Amino acid sequence: MIIIIRKAILEDLKDIMGIIKQTIVEMRSYNNSQWDENYPQEKDFINDIQKEHLFVIEREGKIAGFTCINKVEPVEYNELNWTLNEVAMVVHRMSVSPAYRRNGIGTELMKFTDELALKNNLRYLKTDTYSKNPNMNALFIRCGYKLVGEMSYLGKEKPFCCYEKVLK
Secondary structure (H helix, E strand, O other): OOEEEEEOOHHHHHHHHHHHHHHHHHHHHOOOOOOOOOOOOHHHHHHHHHOOOEEEEEEOOEEEEEEEEEOOOOHHHHHOOOOOOOOOEEEEEEEEOHHHOOOOHHHHHHHHHHHHHHHOOOOEEEEEEEOOOHHHHHHHHHOOOEEEEEEOOOOOOOOEEEEEEEOO
16 A cells, blocks of 8 residues: 655645545534635645645545645634643644545544654644544544643634644
8 A cells, every 4th residue: 555645736636625525515414614615715725735835645646635734823822721832833724535534544644744843843733623523633632632722713603622742
């Protein structure tokens, strides 16, 4: 099984937006409104690609998932009691194609995030997800993240769970 993680390119957009559409349908099936027609949009991913912050994971030549990794923290993070006061790598806009779920793709992307942080001399990671997103909340905990608290975000009805991880 050949798995490659690489920087996304504009030619990947069609596959990425296809995964987004499938993910939104799935999220709606369990009453999760984290993603919708307003967010995330193609322009968000074009911006991520131009800044070289978007990464795709390929399995046998097909895009199985993606994540945006950078040092950009939502201003809402300022309200929380983070363990460290230092620059962190932040995980945004992550999804795995439903066709590739339950195959460790999400875990591979999270491991890649750890490695990318260390390559950039950072030991601190932060992320968040909607409280009504059980899959992502479980993935973060499984990958060693600790819950820091909750924040109101994107005008959503329920709070977002915020997580951190300190690398050794």
